[in-house]
Every structure is written in C-alpha cells, then in structure tokens.
Amino acid sequence: MKNLFGRSWLIAVYTFLYIPIVTLVVYSFNASPLVTVWSEFTFKWYAALAHDTELTGGLVLSLKVALMSGLMSVFFGTFTAFALVRYRKFRGRTFLASMANAPLVMPDVIVGLSLLLMLVTVQRWFGFPERGIFTILLGHALTGTAYAAVVVMSRLREFDTRMEEAAMDLGCKPWQVFTLVTLPLIAPALISAFLLTFTLSFDDVVLAAFLSGPGSTTLPLVIFSRARLGLNPSINAIATAIITVVSIAVIASSIYQARAERRRQREMAEAYAQAN
Amino acid sequence: MLANLFQRMRGLISGKRLVISIPMIWLFTLAAAPLLIALDFSFSQMDIASVASLTQWADNTLTIKLNLGNYLFLGDDPLYFKTYLSSLKFAGTTTLWCLVLGYPFAYFMARARAHLRPMLLMLVMLPFWTSFLLRIYAWKTLLISNGLVNNALMALGIIDAPLQMLNTPFSLTIGMVYAYLPFMILPLYANLVKMDTRLIEAAADLGASPWKTFWLITVPLSKRGIIAGSLLVFIPAVGEYVIPELLGGPETIMIGRVLWDEFFSNNDWPMASAVTIVMILLILVPMAIFNKYSDGGQEGEKT
Numbered sequence: 001m002k003n004l005f006g007r008s009w010l011i012a013v014y015t016f017l018y019i020p021i022v023t024l025v026v027y028s029f030n031a032s033p034l035v036t037v038w039s040e041f042t043f044k045w046y047a048a049l050a051h052d053t054e055l056t057g058g059l060v061l062s063l064k065v066a067l068m069s070g071l072m073s074v075f076f077g078t079f080t081a082f083a084l085v086r087y088r089k090f091r092g093r094t095f096l097a098s099m100a101n102a103p104l105v106m107p108d109v110i111v112g113l114s115l116l117l118m119l120v121t122v123q124r125w126f127g128f129p130e131r132g133i134f135t136i137l138l139g140h141a142l143t144g145t146a147y148a149a150v151v152v153m154s155r156l157r158e159f160d161t162r163m164e165e166a167a168m169d170l171g172c173k174p175w176q177v178f179t180l181v182t183l184p185l186i187a188p189a190l191i192s193a194f195l196l197t198f199t200l201s202f203d204d205v206v207l208a209a210f211l212s213g214p215g216s217t218t219l220p221l222v223i224f225s226r227a228r229l230g231l232n233p234s235i236n237a238i239a240t241a242i243i244t245v246v247s248i249a250v251i252a253s254s255i256y257q258a259r260a261e262r263r264r265q266r267e268m269a270e271a272y273a274q275a276n
Numbered sequence: 277m278l279a280n281l282f283q284r285m286r287g288l289i290s291g292k293r294l295v296i297s298i299p300m301i302w303l304f305t306l307a308a309a310p311l312l313i314a315l316d317f318s319f320s321q322m323d324i325a326s327v328a329s330l331t332q333w334a335d336n337t338l339t340i341k342l343n344l345g346n347y348l349f350l351g352d353d354p355l356y357f358k359t360y361l362s363s364l365k366f367a368g369t370t371t372l373w374c375l376v377l378g379y380p381f382a383y384f385m386a387r388a389r390a391h392l393r394p395m396l397l398m399l400v401m402l403p404f405w406t407s408f409l410l411r412i413y414a415w416k417t418l419l420i421s422n423g424l425v426n427n428a429l430m431a432l433g434i435i436d437a438p439l440q441m442l443n444t445p446f447s448l449t450i451g452m453v454y455a456y457l458p459f460m461i462l463p464l465y466a467n468l469v470k471m472d473t474r475l476i477e478a479a480a481d482l483g484a485s486p487w488k489t490f491w492l493i494t495v496p497l498s499k500r501g502i503i504a505g506s507l508l509v510f511i512p513a514v515g516e517y518v519i520p521e522l523l524g525g526p527e528t529i530m531i532g533r534v535l536w537d538e539f540f541s542n543n544d545w546p547m548a549s550a551v552t553i554v555m556i557l558l559i560l561v562p563m564a565i566f567n568k569y570s571d572g573g574q575e576g577e578k579t
Contacts, residue, residue: 020414107515114310
C-alpha cells in the first residue's frame with residue numbers, strides 16, 4: 001500500500017516536471033504557426049533556425065560567455081572552497097562564507113542591478129568597462145563561483161588529506177602536491193562544477209539584461225524578448241535542440257561518472273587487498 | 277637567523293594567505309562592493325544628466341548628503357507596500373507547495389532501491405539542467421486559453437468553455453512551483469538518504485504506527501533539509517522577475533517586476549536602488565538563517 005502510494009507520488013511529480021518539456025518538443029514539429037493547434041508534422045522550424053541570424057548570433061555569444069564563465073567560476077570557486085574547507089579559522093571567514101553563499105539565493109534582479117551600478121561607477125572613474133560581453137561575463141562568473149564552490153567543497157570534505165601528507169613526506173613541494181595529488185583527485189568535482197556553471201551562464205536572462213550592452217544580446221535575451229510578445233514556433237525548435245544536447249550530455253556524464261566511481265572503488269579495494 | 281627570516285617571509289606570501297585572499301578579493305569586488313554602491317545610489321537623486329552621489333569631494337571638503345527622498349516616497353506610496361506584501365505572499369505560497377509536493381517525493385526517492393536512486397536523481401536534475409526560461413515558456417503554451425490543459429479539461433467534460441488560466445495568480449504559482457521544485461527536492465533528498473533507518477525500525481519495534489514514526493522521527497531528523505530547501509525556494513522567489521513577467525498578470529504584482537520597470541522603463545536608478553535595498557532588508561533574516569544552515573558557514577558541524 002505504502003509502496004503503491006509512493007510509486008504514484010513519484011510518477012505524478014515526474015509527470016509534472018516533464019509535461020512542459022515534452023510539449024515543447026512535440027510542438028516544435030507542428031506545421032501550424034498557431035503553436036497550440038496541431039496540424040501536421042514538419043521540420044520547417046528547424047530549417048528556419050539556420051537563417052535566423054538573431055538566434056544563431058545569440059547562440060554563439062552565449063556559448064562563448066558560458067565557456068569563459070565556466071572556467072572562471074571553477075578557478076575562483078576552487079579557491080573559495082579551499083579557503084573555507086581547509087582553513088577552519090581565519091579572520092573574515094564568516095564574511096567570506098556569507099559572500100560565497102549570497103549569490104546562491106539572492107534574487108537575480110538584486111545581483112544584476114547592484115553589479116551594474118558598480119560597473120557604471122567604475123566606468124565613470126576609469127572609462128572602463130563598456131557594457132557588453134565582458135560585463136555579462138563578470139556577472140555570470142560571480143554566481144558561478146558560488147555554485148562551483150559548493151560542488152568543490154562537498155568533494156574536499158570527503159578528501160583524504162593523508163594522500164597529501166604522504167606526498168609531502170616523499171618530498172613534494174606544495175605546488176607539486178597540489179598539481180600531482182590534489183588536482184587529479186578533485187578533477188571529477190571540477191568537471192561537474194564546470195558543467196553546472198556553464199549551464200547557469202547559458203541559461204541566464206536577468207543578469208544579462210542588466211549587464212549587456214548594444215550588440216551583446218545573448219541567446220536567452222533573444223528568446224525572452226520573443227516569449228514576452230507571445231508564442232513563437234522558433235522558440236520550440238531552439239528549445240528542442242537545446243534539450244536534446246543537454247539530455248545527451250547529462251546522461252553521458254552521469255554514466256561516465258558512475259563508471260569512474262566504480263573503477264575507483266575497485267582499484268581501492270585491490271590496493272587494500274594487496275597491502276594486507 | 278637569516279634563514280629563519282626567509283622562512284617567515286615565505287610563510288607570509290605563500291599558502292594560506294594566497295588561498296584566502298584570492299576569493300576574498302574576487303567576491304568582495306563583485307558581491308559586497310556592488311551592494312554598498314547600490315546603497316549609495318539609493319540615497320542619491322536623479323539629476324538631469326547623471327546621478328548625484330551620496331558623498332562628494334569638492335573644495336577640500338567631503339560632503340555627505342543623505343537624500344531620504346526615495347525611501348520617503350517608498351513609504352508614502354501604498355503601492356510599494358502592497359507589492360512587497362504580495363511578493364512575500366507568492367514566495368510563501370510557492371515554498372509551501374514545493375514542500376508539500378517535494379517532501380514525500382524526496383522521501384520516496386530516498387527509500388527507493390539503492391540501484392534505482394542515481395537514475396531517479398538524474399531524472400530530477402535533467403529538467404533543472406535544461407533552460408529555465410524555456411520551461412517557463414512551455415507553461416505559456418500549456419495554459420493559454422486554447423492550450424493543452426484547457427483542451428484536455430474540455431475533452432474530459434470537466435469544463436464547457438476555456439478557463440482563463442494564463443496571467444492569473446494560478447499560472448504564476450504553478451510556474452514558480454515548477455521552477456523551484458528541484459531546489460526543494462535536492463536538499464531534502466540529500467538529507468533523507470543519509471538518515472539512519474535503524475531509528476525508524478526502533479520506533480516501529482517500540483510500537484509506533486508508521487504515521488506516528490514519520491512525524492516523530494523522520495520529520496524532526498530532516499529539519500535541516502526542510503530549512504535549507506525552503507530558504508533556497510523562498511529567498512529567490514521573493515525577487516523573481518522572469519516568471520511573473522511571462523506567466524503573471526495584472527493581479528500578480530511582484531517586486532522584481534517593479535524594480536525592473538523602475539530601472540528599464542522609468543530610468544530612475546536611485547529609486548530602483550531604494551527598492552533593491554528594501555528588498556535586501558526583507559530577505560536579510562532568511563539569508564542569515566540560510567548562512568547558518570548551509571555548508572560553508574559552520575565550523576566542523578556534523579549531520
């Protein structure tokens with residue numbers, strides 16, 4: 001009884017989560033421009049995407065920003081995570097922790113507006129930076145740092161520091177310990193953090209709206225301006241394309257990570273067996 | 277002596293200091309300083325061409341002009357008060373629905389067979405990875421008057437004429453719950469999956485009914501997950517802009533949209549800053565609680 005109830009609850013919520021996505025995909029093959037009425041099967045919206053320079057331009061820009069933002073987020077997020085996990089006591093620790101936490105929950109409009117006001121102030125003093133790809137990147141890298149820090153922190157917590165001590169005892173310099181021992185061990189977390197922050201940047205509308213300038217319209221900004229006006233079949237087509245790529249990537253990476261984890265555990269078990 | 281000094285010098289620049297100062301400088305510049313500047317702007321006034329700053333340096337005197345006009349205006353106009361209140365109300369409703377739907381979901385997920393769990397988790401993450409904007413847009417397609425939901429209800433004979441669902445509090449709530457549900461499920465699941473099931477067995481052995489066990493053992497033990505999940509939903513929901521813009525209507529005024537209009541339509545940056553500062557004050561207490569309960573903020577805490 002409890003099992004049946006549990007199973008139906010799971011199914012109901014999954015249905016709720018997936019119905020909108022399935023609808024987007026199904027209607028992307030609908031010939032009728034009235035998005036809600038089904039007429040017949042077509043690929044024409046996909047063909048139209050190729051000539052939609054606004055969308056393709058936005059896509060290229062978004063990919064560039066997301067790539068750079070992902071890398072920057074992982075870099076700064078890793079430092080944040082190390083500072084918070086490895087050093088339990090230092091002046092300003094609470095301050096750092098709350099600054100790293102704030103972008104996780106702070107409404108985007110607050111982050112976007114305040115960052116813009118600061119950049120405008122800086123620009124007034126130094127004549128730099130112009131609003132555009134660089135300012136969007138700063139906004140995305142800020143929120144990304146917070147998310148990357150969470151991912152890396154959870155890995156660092158279960159990290160066996162004896163590995164580093166062993167390397168140090170064997171004569172490694174601190175930077176060698178980091179590059180030869182620590183980095184390879186936390187690499188899976190860094191990859192997850194990169195994928196997450198890449199996606200967040202690729203997805204963001206609000207920060208980009210505040211921080212973009214003329215000529216730096218990201219893909220979500222294009223989609224958002226069309227969605228505000230009403231239903232538009234081009235959105236369904238680009239949505240389906242994005243959903244396909246993301247699903248393949250997520251499924252592939254989770255299979256890969258599960259395998260890597262199993263292999264790691266097997267190797268550990270073998271190593272222990274040999275040691276005994 | 278000299279070697280000792282060198283060692284101390286190296287100690288000063290290397291390691292700990294570097295690791296701490298890099299994120300400190302980065303986050304201070306991009307997270308803390310902008311808020312201080314927004315505070316400064318909120319006390320200033322829109323001039324013809326530019327914004328007069330709070331502090332001015334001229335003729336070797338530093339003048340600090342606190343212009344409270346924006347805040348007085350905020351307090352005067354009942355519309356702002358109503359908007360803040362309605363934002364809190366919608367955020368609260370969203371949090372409650374997410375908890376009602378998400379708690380049993382996370383619970384059953386955590387109690388599913390171990391080999392199924394990674395797949396169940398991935399199925400929750402997958403919509404979370406695909407564009408948030410597109411998923412909200414999809415609800416527009418579903419809820420429009422000749423959309424799928426209305427058509428389905430009419431085909432089932434539940435209603436005769438299409439209901440106005442889009443641009444109502446109903447569509448806004450559904451969109452918010454939909455968008456924020458994974459943020460509730462994930463911390464709850466992380467908490468429930470680690471729970472020691474022997475405690476539940478013990479309660480059952482001692483004669484507690486499953487219902488009683490759930491309320492007296494499981495729920496109190498998952499308090500941290502409930503708090504983390506609720507705040508992860510509530511705080512960003514207060515300032516949500518995209519969902520009210522796409523799915524909301526005239527009855528669903530929210531502060532994120534007011535801020536947006538103040539900034540983009542009225543071009544009144546000081547006023548927009550004042551609206552922001554008041555919003556920050558509203559979420560300050562929930563943010564402090566979140567900091568206390570989240571990972572980075574505590575020293576060697578377990579569970």
